[in-house]
Structures are given as structure tokens and as C-alpha cells.
Amino acid sequence: MLVGIGLGIIIGVVSMFRYNLDKSMSREKIEEKARVLGMDYHEEFKVINKKEVE
Template sequence: MDKKILLGIGIGLVLGVICMFGYKYTINISDSQIEEKARGLGMIYESENKSIFKGED
């Protein structure tokens, strides 16, 4: 039983790696676009945060 599970996992990994050889990820994104997207998701800088947390330096 264990050998069949390990064999299935191994075959799945090999097939996954073979499929990923043909994948090309060439999307270039600038730093300003990354910051814009992060701010859209709620990112703020420490200097913009006016609260003080006890126990942190």
C-alpha cells in the first residue's frame, strides 16, 4: 500500500516537472506597480501608522 502511494507521488512529481519545462514566465512588473497593487490590498508603511504598540521597539 505504501509503495503504491509513493510511486503515485513520484510519478506525479515527474509529470509536473516535465509540464513545467515548457512554461515561460516573463511578465515584468515595475516597483511602482507592485506598490500600487499592495496598497490596493491594504499595505501601509510604518511611517504612516500613528499607533504605538507596547513591547515593540
């Protein structure tokens, strides 16, 4: 049983080293995705109170 756990750890470590960690996004892409999910800036709502609209 310990041999199986050891082999599993070794296989897991080897697969982690092969994984590409270069998955970064630019600030523009992050903001674009956040806006799709509903992000708002307080500066955009100077006149309308968002709680009153709902």
C-alpha cells in the first residue's frame, strides 16, 4: 500500500512540473470579465443610488 501511495505522489509531482503555469491575463481582460459578471465603479453612479433602482 505504501508503494502505491509513493508512486501516486511521484506521478503527481511529475505531472505538476509538466503543467504550464503561464496563465496570466492583462488588466484589461480582467476588468472586461469583471464587468460581464456585474462589476460597477462608484464613480459611474453619482446621480442614481443603485439600491433605489432595484
